[in-house]
Amino acid sequence: MDKIEITIIGAGVVGLSVASHLAESGRNVLLIERHESFGRECSDRNSEVIHASIYYPPESLKGRLCLEGNELMYSLCSKYNIPHANIGKLIVACNKEEDEKLPGLLETAKNNGAKGVRIINQKEINNIEPNVFATTAIHCPTSGIVDSHKLMQFFEVNAINHKTDVLYHHEVIAIEKKTNSYKITVKDDDNNISDFETEILINCAGLGSGYISELAGIDIDKYNYRINYAKGIYFRVNKQLEKYPKMLIYPVPPAHARVGIHTTPDLYGGMRLGPHDFWVDKIDYSVDDSKHEFFLDSVKSFLPFIDFNDFYPDSSGIHPKIQKPGEPMQDFVIRHESDKGLAGFINLVGIESPGLTSSPAIGKYVLNLVNNL
Numbered sequence: 001m002d003k004i005e006i007t008i009i010g011a012g013v014v015g016l017s018v019a020s021h022l023a024e025s026g027r028n029v030l031l032i033e034r035h036e037s038f039g040r041e042c043s044d045r046n047s048e049v050i051h052a053s054i055y056y057p058p059e060s061l062k063g064r065l066c067l068e069g070n071e072l073m074y075s076l077c078s079k080y081n082i083p084h085a086n087i088g089k090l091i092v093a094c095n096k097e098e099d100e101k102l103p104g105l106l107e108t109a110k111n112n113g114a115k116g117v118r119i120i121n122q123k124e125i126n127n128i129e130p131n132v133f134a135t136t137a138i139h140c141p142t143s144g145i146v147d148s149h150k151l152m153q154f155f156e157v158n159a160i161n162h163k164t165d166v167l168y169h170h171e172v173i174a175i176e177k178k179t180n181s182y183k184i185t186v187k188d189d190d191n192n193i194s195d196f197e198t199e200i201l202i203n204c205a206g207l208g209s210g211y212i213s214e215l216a217g218i219d220i221d222k223y224n225y226r227i228n229y230a231k232g233i234y235f236r237v238n239k240q241l242e243k244y245p246k247m248l249i250y251p252v253p254p255a256h257a258r259v260g261i262h263t264t265p266d267l268y269g270g271m272r273l274g275p276h277d278f279w280v281d282k283i284d285y286s287v288d289d290s291k292h293e294f295f296l297d298s299v300k301s302f303l304p305f306i307d308f309n310d311f312y313p314d315s316s317g318i319h320p321k322i323q324k325p326g327e328p329m330q331d332f333v334i335r336h337e338s339d340k341g342l343a344g345f346i347n348l349v350g351i352e353s354p355g356l357t358s359s360p361a362i363g364k365y366v367l368n369l370v371n372n373l
C-alpha cells in the first residue's frame, strides 16, 4: 500500500462517523476493522437509545457531545431516512426516597442543557403511560431510539461514496512512530502480515482502544487508559407486550454511574429489559437465566403487571470503561496525543454510553482536531 493520509482503527459507529466526516471534508481515509463487517462489538450490542444528556457532569465531553449528538442524530435520521423515533423517556420515582432524588437529577440535566425536562406528577404519568406505576417522574421529551445498524450503514456508505477505503478482516497488531508518520502492521484472517505508513492515526477501537494506545507507546496505567469490561445483559419480553410502555422507562439511577434496568423498546415492535451491568474479566456475550428473578424484582416496582414468564435471557454487550469498579463516572478521552510525543495520533478511549448518541458529534469533533493539526 502507498502512504495513507489518515488511518482509522475500528468500524464501530464512532470510527464510521469519524470516517464519514473526514471523507466528506475531502480527506483521504483508510478504515481498518478486524471483523468481517462493521458494528460487530459495542455498536450492535446496546440499547439504541438517543440520550437526552441527563446524567453527566456539566462541562464533561460526555454531556456536551451527547447533547449535540442528540440534535444531530434527529436531523441526520430525518434527512437520510434512518429509522428512529422520538418516543421520550420517563425516569420514574416509586417512593418518597426516590421522589426526593429527582430535583437533583433534574438540575444536572438542565445544567447539561437537556431540552424540555421537567418533573411530572402521578396524574400526568397515568395519562401518558397508564400501565406504569410511579409517584413522580422526570419527563425527557428529546429521548428516543434509533436503528444503530442502519445508522452505521449510512455512515459507511457516505464514507465510501467520498472515497474512503474500508479494509475488513484486518487486525492492527503493531504501531511504530516514524519521523512524520506511523508504520502500521496488520494481520489478516489467514495470519498474513503486512504493513503501511499513515500520516495521521485515529484510534476508534472501542474495547481495544486501551491496547491500541499501548501499541502506540502510551503507558496506559499512568494515563488511565486501561479498558475495564462491564457486561450489560438484556432479557427479551415475549408476553403481554401490549401492556408495555411505548416510552423509555428508567428507574432513578442506582450508584456508580449506572442507569439501572430500563425498558428498551425497539423500532420493530420488540421489547427488552436491561441492561443489568456487572464487571467481568473477559469478553463473553453469553446470557443465562441466573438473573431472571433479579430482573423481575428490579422492574416490578414500576411495571407492576409484569410476570416472571413474560421474559427470557436475550443478548449482551460489553461497556469499554476506563472507570474502575467503585469509581465515579469517567469522561470520554478524545485527544491529540502530541504532548506524549505522538503528533498526528488522535486517541479515543473509553467511548462507552452515550457513545452511540454522541457519534455524529464525535465525528465533527475529531474532524476539528484533524483540521487543527
Ligand SMILES: Cc1cc2nc3c(=O)[nH]c(=O)nc-3n(C[C@H](O)[C@H](O)[C@H](O)COP(=O)(O)OP(=O)(O)OC[C@H]3O[C@@H](n4cnc5c(N)ncnc54)[C@H](O)[C@@H]3O)c2cc1C
Pocket: 009, 010, 011, 012, 013, 014, 015, 016, 032, 033, 034, 035, 038, 039, 040, 041, 042, 043, 044, 045, 046, 047, 048, 049, 050, 051, 170, 171, 172, 173, 204, 205, 206, 207, 208, 209, 212, 231, 232, 233, 275, 316, 317, 318, 319, 320, 351, 352, 353, 354, 355, 356, 357, 358
Ligand atoms: C450494553 C450497552 C448498552 C449501551 N446503550 C447505549 C445507548 O442506549 N445509547 C448510547 O448512546 N450508547 C449506548 N451504549 C454505548 C455505545 O454502544 C458505544 O459507546 C458505541 O457503540 C461505541 O462505538 P465504538 O465505535 O467506539 O466501539 P465499537 O462499536 O466497539 O467499535 C470498535 C471497533 O474496533 C475494532 N477493533 C478493535 N481493536 C482492533 C484492532 N486491533 N484492529 C482492527 N480493529 C479493531 C472492533 O472490532 C470494533 O468493531 C451502550 C453500550 C453497551 C455495551
